[in-house]
Amino acid sequence: MTLDLANIVGLVGSALMMIAYAYSNMAHTINFTLFNLLNLVGSLLLIGSLTVHFNIASMALEIVWAAIALFGLAKAAWKGKAS
Numbered sequence: 001m002t003l004d005l006a007n008i009v010g011l012v013g014s015a016l017m018m019i020a021y022a023y024s025n026m027a028h029t030i031n032f033t034l035f036n037l038l039n040l041v042g043s044l045l046l047i048g049s050l051t052v053h054f055n056i057a058s059m060a061l062e063i064v065w066a067a068i069a070l071f072g073l074a075k076a077a078w079k080g081k082a083s
Contacts, residue, residue, distance in 0.1 A: 006052035013045025017065075033080075036072035043069060 001007065020038035024030055043066040050059045 004052075006049045009045050010049030010053075013042040013049065016042035016045070032072060032076040036069045036076060040066055040069035040073065 016038050020035050020042065023038070024035055043062045046062045047059065047066065050062065
């Protein structure tokens with residue numbers, strides 16, 4: 001593996017998703033906007049990385065992950081307006 005820009009972008013994306021996961025397990029109260037935003041940005045960075053170093057299974061996972069994060073952000077925004 002070479003440490004090119006695509007791999008660095010992918011590593012940053014992975015780190016954001018791990019931070020979101022750790023946050024969800026350690027926080028007393030979860031800020032769903034922050035949680036889903038970290039997941040969305042992380043998955044988009046990984047998708048960007050995968051356009052250079054393509055892997056079909058990882059790409060499918062990241063597309064679904066991004067979609068779930070977008071749904072979570074929309075739900076959090078809707079709840080914020082309903083309050």
